[in-house]
Amino acid sequence: MFPTDTMAQGHEGAEYGFAFLDEDAKRELRRSIFKAVCIPGHQVPYASREMPIARGFGTGGMQVTLALLGPRDCVKVIDQGADDSVNAANIRAFFSLTCPGVSGTTLTEAASVIQTRHRIPELPLRNDQILVFQVPYPDPLVLVEPNAATRRRMHGRADYARLWVKLYEDMVAFDEITISHRYPTRINGHYIIDPSPIPRYDVPKLHQADCLYLFGAGREKRIYAVPPHTDAIPITFADVPFTVEEFIDRKTGKRHCCRRCGATDSFLDEFPDEDGNRVFQCSDAAYCDSRLMQQEAAE
Amino acid sequence: MSVIDLPALWRPENHQALFRLILDATARPGQGADLSPHLGGAHAALGALATFCDNTQTLADLTGTLTDADWRFLDVARAPADQAAFILAQGSDAPTFQPRLGTLDAPEGGATLIVKVASLTEGQPLILTGPGIKTTTSLHVTGLAPDWLTARARWCADFPMGCDMVLADDTSVAILPRTTKITEG
Numbered sequence: 499m500f501p502t503d504t505m506a507q508g509h510e511g512a513e514y515g516f517a518f519l520d521e522d523a524k525r526e527l528r529r530s531i532f533k534a535v536c537i538p539g540h541q542v543p544y545a546s547r548e549m550p551i552a553r554g555f556g557t558g559g560m561q562v563t564l565a566l567l568g569p570r571d572c573v574k575v576i577d578q579g580a581d582d583s584v585n586a587a588n589i590r591a592f593f594s595l596t597c598p599g600v601s602g603t604t605l606t607e608a609a610s611v612i613q614t615r616h617r618i619p620e621l622p623l624r625n626d627q628i629l630v631f632q633v634p635y636p637d638p639l640v641l642v643e644p645n646a647a648t649r650r651r652m653h654g655r656a657d658y659a660r661l662w663v664k665l666y667e668d669m670v671a672f673d674e675i676t677i678s679h680r681y682p683t684r685i686n687g688h689y690i691i692d693p694s695p696i697p698r699y700d701v702p703k704l705h706q707a708d709c710l711y712l713f714g715a716g717r718e719k720r721i722y723a724v725p726p727h728t729d730a731i732p733i734t735f736a737d738v739p740f741t742v743e744e745f746i747d748r749k750t751g752k753r754h755c756c757r758r759c760g761a762t763d764s765f766l767d768e769f770p771d772e773d774g775n776r777v778f779q780c781s782d783a784a785y786c787d788s789r790l791m792q793q794e795a796a797e
Numbered sequence: 798m799s800v801i802d803l804p805a806l807w808r809p810e811n812h813q814a815l816f817r818l819i820l821d822a823t824a825r826p827g828q829g830a831d832l833s834p835h836l837g838g839a840h841a842a843l844g845a846l847a848t849f850c851d852n853t854q855t856l857a858d859l860t861g862t863l864t865d866a867d868w869r870f871l872d873v874a875r876a877p878a879d880q881a882a883f884i885l886a887q888g889s890d891a892p893t894f895q896p897r898l899g900t901l902d903a904p905e906g907g908a909t910l911i912v913k914v915a916s917l918t919e920g921q922p923l924i925l926t927g928p929g930i931k932t933t934t935s936l937h938v939t940g941l942a943p944d945w946l947t948a949r950a951r952w953c954a955d956f957p958m959g960c961d962m963v964l965a966d967d968t969s970v971a972i973l974p975r976t977t978k979i980t981e982g
Contacts, residue, residue, distance in 0.1 A: 521809050525851050528816045532849065533905040535823045536961040536974035538928050542905045566820075568813045625825075647902075654901030654957065686928050686976065688956060706931075710824045725824045728928035 517564040518596040523547050527565035527721070531712060534723040539689030540653070541636050541720040549716070556589055556615060557716030559632035563613045566628060566712075569599030574609035579617040579765070579781035589613065604784050616679070618700040620764050620785040623709035625726060631694040633715035636722065638682040638692040656688050661733065669738065681740075684731045685724055693730075699742045699765045704730035745778065754778040759789035805837025806847050807870050815848045819963070822970055826977040827925040827936040829917050833968035842885060842911050842965035846871055849909065850883060857881035859894070860913060881908060888914040888964070891944035896952065896960045904957035907975065911963045915940025917971050927977040936971055938964060946979055 517524065523545075530544040549557040567573065573593055577586035581604040590602050603609050606621040613630045623629060639649040642660040652658070661682055668675045679695040683704060693704060694713060704711060704724050711724040724730055732740045745754040745766050755762045757777050764785055766778040780786035805811055814835045822830040832844045839847075843863075847870070850856060855876035863871075863885065878884050878894035886892065899907035920939035923946075926932075941964070952975075953959035959975030973979070 516809065517813075521812070522851055522853075524809075525812070525849065526853070528820075529849050529854075530905070531820065532823060532909075533907075533961070535820065535929075536976070537904050537957050538976065540904060540957055566813075566817065568810065568817060650902045654904070710820070725929040727931045 514596055516569075516597060517567050518549075518592075519547060519561065519564050523561075524565045527561055530721045531562065531565060531723070534712070534721045535710070535725050537689075538725055538728050539685030539691045539722060541691075541715075541722045543719055544721050546716045546719040550592070551588070553717040554634065556585060556613075556632035558714030558718075558721070559613050559615070559630050559716070560589060560592070560714075561716060562630045562712050562714035562721060563593070563611055564597070566611055566630070567593065567597050567600050569597075571597075571610045572601045572603050572608055573597075574603050574606065574612045574784075575614075576612065576617060576619070576782075576784075577615040579619075579767075579785075580783040582783070585615060605788070606782075606784050616695045616697075617765070617781060618696055618703045620780075620782045622703075623707065625708045627709045629709055629711050631696075631711065631713045633692070633694040633713045633720075634717070635680065636692055636713065636715040636718050636720040638680070638690050653689060656690075658682075658684075658690050658733070661690065662735075665733070665735070669735070675734065675738065681732050684729075684733055686728050689722075690733060691722055691724070693724075697743060697765060698732075698740075701730075701732050701740075702742065706730075756780040756786060756789075759786045759793065761786065761789055805835070806839045806844060811835040811837070812848050815844050819845060819848060819970060819972065823929075823961075823972045823974060825929045826927060826973055827923075827930065827934040827971055829936075829969045829971045831969045836968065840913070840965065841968055841970050842913050842963070843867060845911050845963050845965060845970055846873075846883060846885065854883060855881045856883045856885065857894075859884065859886045859890075862913075882906075884908055884910045886910060886912050888912045888938075888941040888945065891942040892948045898952055898955075898958040898960060901958065904959070907958060907960045909961050909963065911965060912941065912945065914938050914964050914966055917964060917966045917969055921981065924980045925973075925977050926980075927974075929974070930977070936964075936973075938971075940966075946981070949973070950979070 530542045534542045575586040575590040577583040606619040615632045643649050682690045683693050684690050713722045734740045764780045767781045771777045818830040832841045836844045850871045850873040852872045854873050856873045857878040896908035916939045920937045922935035962973040964971045
């Protein structure tokens, strides 16, 4: 039988410093974050540390968050918009275990630091909030160039011709750009970033935002940033406008709405219910819950 | 576990607090950050160095104001200004050095200049535009020789290469990343 609180196992006697990482590691992360903000969109290399979870499970985002957190912070962790999925719940438990004083929340508006996997919250973020992305593949050029040194040279010279050829090949084969997530986005007119696997729906939120976006790739050992009020333009052709998911019901021509809260202005997850019917529900659980609470309060 | 009673500036919790203030000021160039609650009476420029420096970094002190104790706490290697990752300079003296600007492939190698100025609240405004600034913002500085602005414009002419400036008066900092464009108001 498992103990009720698995996170507390073996914690007694383990004397980690605040935020798990040693001070040298945090200082190195902070230097890299500083340079990443100074050079918007540039992938700054850093010495990604061993974490108590495997690389590829959000260690990059975790290290960036740990370098930021102080005892007065309030942290929210989401995975595909949900606060309670395995990845998010365990990372939040890790923060509460190793960062005494830091409070956790599921409310987007209450958090000072939000770590996310694959979504940007529906609620627009404020200038006193930082969004930290867990990034699996930081380099958009990996699709078109296998050599890392060559990719670095291409980034420095803003040589992205081959990415456009890739988009053009999509147009020729499918009459549309088929990239559904990780849409290449140009930051401040120079670097093109991989904005992590956020859906197209979230890409416009990077453009001229109020908050700071930080991206941490643990396995690939890169940190990059999109500062507030910075141009973030998804690359496309002059005659092929960038489009986002619309969730239009082909039968009625209307937009699908969330089956819980009825929202028609959120990114929706589509899945089959118990009877095999297609249903739609807000991907951002906190947004859905807050709408439900407002509706209950109004009744 | 033994606890050493370090001066406030050298405690990890203050480095975290200083970093968050500096990060916020970096993301919003020209917006000053008051570091005084976490400095323990030290100069804001030393606060910035304490946040970023350790024994993997190099520092050139052109002001001669760092004490032996500061150097020991910073635990940072000394280097000439043209090779150092961090340069501490006096704003009233026109720059006579060429900092590291990084390379096209690795622009993060560009130096971080920490420039001591007399005040960040008074003086002729500089008009700033660029990433982190919604439209334009103004930064008031006294004690910064005009040559700094021409030198900085030259160093930062070839984005992504360039250097990033931390302007520090006694208690606060304002940051000019290499992307910020400056016109004199």
